Amino acid sequence: MYNFNRLSELIELAKKEQLSIVDIIIGREQELTNKSRGEIRAKMAKALTVMRESVEIGLSEDIKSTSGLSGGDAKLLIEAQKKGATVTGTLLSSAIAKAIAVAEVNAAMGRIVAVPTAGSCGILPGALLAVAEAKDLDDEAIIDGLFVASGIGLIIAKQATVSGAEGGCQAECGSAAAMAAGAIVYMLEGKEEQVLDAVAIALKNVLGLVCDPVAGLVEVPCIKRNAGGATNSLMAAELALAGIKSHIPADEVIIAMKKIGQALAPQLKETSLGGLAVTPTGCKLKDEILSK
DSSP: OOOOSSHHHHHHHHHHHTOOHHHHHHHHHHHHHOOOHHHHHHHHHHHHHHHHHHHHHHHHSOOOOTTSSOOSHHHHHHHHHHTTOOSSOHHHHHHHHHHHHHHHHHHTTOOOOOSSOGGGTTHHHHHHHHHHHHHTOOHHHHHHHHHHHHHHHHHHHHHSOOOHHHHOHIIIIIHHHHHHHHHHHHHTTOOHHHHHHHHHHHHHTTTTOOBOOGGGOSOTTHHHHHHHHHHHHHHHHHHHHTTOOOSSOHHHHHHHHHHHHHHSOGGGBTSSSSGGGGSHHHHHHHHHHHHO
16 A cells, blocks of 8 residues: 555555644554554664764764774864854754764664665764754654655665665765755655755755775765765755756666766776776775785
8 A cells, every 4th residue: 555666656645544743654664564553763873873883983082093094083073063164054064973973883884774875874863963952952853753764765776776885975975965865854744745845955956976985894985975874864954945956857867876976987887997996095005904
């Protein structure tokens, strides 16, 4: 009953059944797992708890990855915020700091929620938790946003991919930004069509983004791309909530992303054989890490 493969189908189903997007996504999960609505929401609440914990660890503890390439940047951002030395303002700066915090925890082998992948794990919690704090939203609203994000991610995975090895970083950080953008619009009571516009805008902005991790590690440039993804999601939500539409429908953007990923050279899809990974500095860092 609650089956959908495209974002347009999800919206149509919600309207037909006179239910919210969240109700449809939870209903689908109930059909697949035979679990109660309460059990499903409780499981999502646990995911939110892990997200918060990873943010807190990244912002407060002195963490460092084994490679030495990452750790401590989120704390630097927090210190700048405390001094009032931000260019972007409180909300965006907070989202960036949180996104980097989670990505740094991941690089240090800490516990995170892979949404939709470990390499893009900071984008959704960074953006959603920053918006929730700024707008004084409760946990139930955030959990609703996470369900909306999960539905968007499911559809992207079905129609295209969320794998950097298959589609480049557009499929990882791009999908995460699209998930976050749609979730934020929903959390702020935007219309269903605005959710789709936010998804389309966020994903369009990073079409063609390659996956080129230095030394094959999810650190450089991945962590800063999480900051970029969080920024992208907030911008896309801002445009969509203002009534600005995407001329290309979200479902078509997803298919375009898939085709672009298929066209990308293997060197640009998580192999570390192209892009930033083979710059002189990228090669030097790789040699230094491998020599340890």
